[in-house]
Amino acid sequence: MSQTDIEIVVEDPTAPEDDSPSVVSSGTIEIVVCLLLLALAVTLGFDNWRTGASWDATGPEPGYFPFYLSVILAGGSFYGLVATLLARRASSGTFVTRAQGRRVLAVFVPTLLFCLTTQFLGLYVASFLLIAGFMRLVGRIALWKSLLTAFAFTAIMFVTFDVAFDVIMPKGPLEAALGR
């Protein structure tokens, strides 16, 4: 049988351009991450030192293990920091281009809003808004398709988790009004 006649083709109209300028280099991000990790290591290390990080008669105190782990983490991040700074002259790759950054934010910001909405309006309302909004605004899919998909998916989730499996999700005023 022949299988090459039919081809599956999917277009991506909002794909990031390949020649988009770099926003930030990997080296810069590595330095920032190493600095953040270093700060975290110092904070946690200090807290463990306070809890007690020495070795008493029966072995290590509660803070012993985490304290030395913080030291290792600090060491690793410091090494990373120095290594990246030294290698900086050699060109480091692009962390993200402007077009890619835009696309990533196009998912990240709605996800952030979704979490916020979940906190106040409950998960199911937030989920409907996220799916419908994302499909319509980011995916440029027809409004009726977006609304229908969002409603169907949210309804399936509600029936699966809330009704069938009894896994309770955060709820808001809408569920309260419907008496669930």
Add this chain to the structure above:
Amino acid sequence: MEALGLLLHGFAVLLTWKTLVLMMVGLVLGIFVGVLPGLGGPNGVAILLPLTFTMDPTSAIVMLSCIYWGALFGGAITSILFNIPGEAWSVATTFDGYPMAQQGRAAEALTAAFTSSFVGSLVAVLLITFLAPMISSFALKFGPPEFFAVYLLTFCSFVGLGREAKHKTVISMSLGLLLAGIGMDTVSGNLRMTFGSPELLRGINFLVAVIGLFGISEILLTMEERLALRGHAAGISLRVVLGVWKDLPKYWVTLLRSSFIGCWLGITPGGAIAASFMGYNLAKRFAKESESFGKGRIEGVFAPETAAHASGTSALLPMLALGIPGSGTAAILLGGLMVWGLNPGPLLFVEHKDFVWGLIASMYLGNVVGLVLVLTTVPIFASILRVPFAAVAPMIVVSCAIGAYAIQNAMFDIWLMLGFGVVGYVFKKIGIPLAPFTLALVLGNRAEDAFRLSMIGSGGTLKVFWSNGLVGSITTLAILLLFWPVIDNLLGRVGLTHGTRATSP
């Protein structure tokens, strides 16, 4: 042959309508997850884990492991038809699989991929059936020092044998161990690193972190790429399947070699990715006309797929026998065991016979059913890719949030998931490996407990880790592995080895 009797018992546990239905559901969801861009084995298992919270452990693990088998099968579909590896371990499959599809031999390539996946898993499951009970009964004699030594060995081999920059592995692992320590200290009852926050009191849940790291971050990464794709549609006819199967005995050396490589790398933390490349490279090296590789040779599909599946399956061996996961997905399944109230480790084989043998039996059955399912339904699954990512992405986000919330019923966990999503995205982009972090987070508390219990037992002296031959040799091996790159280098200098190991990209 005690194992055979127990295995039959396992099949008896399994053969209820409910379990069989769950198995099918798991396989279909798994293939679905494997085919979708930006989702794979560990993500799929992590996201779908909450579905199993209210099930009994046996049904739950059967469904979850079937999701995993399904995802392994699904990864091959996109590699061959679209030249898009669904998983990192499917990359090697594209080398010869896609050229085959372009030559109009897509059905043949798919059959080869599925069949070799099946063979690889089968060898690994046989290994598990006979080796895991032996290892676990041996490990029953382990005390805290032995367990700590084994944990140490796991951590050290990640640092010593990992292919990433050493300091990045160290960062990833120590961060995981640190975060595992947050909350109540299990030995003394003291609070650690909570900074007075009631939310941190519970500690950082492993599964919440995993859903963020593998689910959310994967969506962010996928969006960066061009999602347009062109590929061949394929249907598989019985004639093609039988044709490929008839030629199978010709390739038994390739299949066997790849199975062994896979099993070995699956048990040690080498992983399926390394296994698939190694299987491919070795097949190419030993082949007669090696230049025809990469142009659509069927061995080029057999070799990596067999190795990847053997490795993915055998990664469950140390998890079942010792409570130490051999891969990211195994770590998530281990997290699942804890949620269902089982204590992973050698006692599992004694206390939860039904569970263990049910799982092992489901590996046999799941792979057979999976093989039949993928062979018959490829066209349907290939067309899933027509669904725009703009519809799939928000649904995955919602599923992740449901999963993260359901674990402890805490809104804080949804925020934590989002945070880990960002961390995972950044870490992946600057090359900090996530596997050591995952492993450290799930094993951290157990390793620390083992260490401190050994210390209480020995009166605070480290000599306990060399107190007998067994624990001494494991500890020494661990330290050797930690410094393996240095040792390898030294050996290379005196000319004992050729210095560079035959590793693949």
